[in-house]
Amino acid sequence: MATAVYPGSFDPITNGHLDIIRRSSVTFDKLIIAVLENEEKSPLFSVDERVQMIREACGGIENTEVRSFSGLLVRFMESVGSTIVLRGIRAVSDYEYELQMALMNRELSPEIETLFMLPSIEYNYVSSRLVKEVRRYGGDVSSLVPDVVLRALENQFS
Ligand code: PNS
Secondary structure, eight states: OOEEEEEEOOOOHHHHHHHHHHHHHSSSSEEEEEEOOOOOOOOSSSSHHHHHHHHHTTOTTEEEEEEEEOOOOOHHHHHHTTTEEEEESSSTHHHHHHHHHHHHHHOTTTOEEEEEEEEGGGGOOOOOHHHHHHTTTOOOOOTTTTTHHHHHHHHHHO
């Protein structure tokens, strides 16, 4: 049974992330969405809020499970018995960062394979960072995030 782990900050989850989750949930038997507890990055949403928003946004997508983790991703991979890290890659500019992480994870744990998946072209420019910035200054992000995130952003920035 192939279990993949889709790790990230998800601060907050966007429709681009959801697109990757939908695509990968039919590719793997099980997909664990792993939310990093990255307090040093000063996230807008707490890890519990991020986990809850993902759970609500993924309701109805089969085979998915949402968990949080702290520390090294490779340790989390061991704890859930998976060797497949899934990452979405958008523009070429994502590649360098992804390459570094994938090779570092391979150095730490040689059995780990990182697989990259492309989101739908309409989400190619969408990032959590830009969504927060646009909403903070009053822009409309309703086509870029699930409803649960839209409501949470409204609470944060109203
Ligand atoms: O959504 P992001 O912020 O691009 O996700 C980055 C993430 C969470 C995948 C990465 O920062 C991570 O795996 N952090 C855990 C710490 C770790 O394992 N670091 C060494 C490998 S890069």
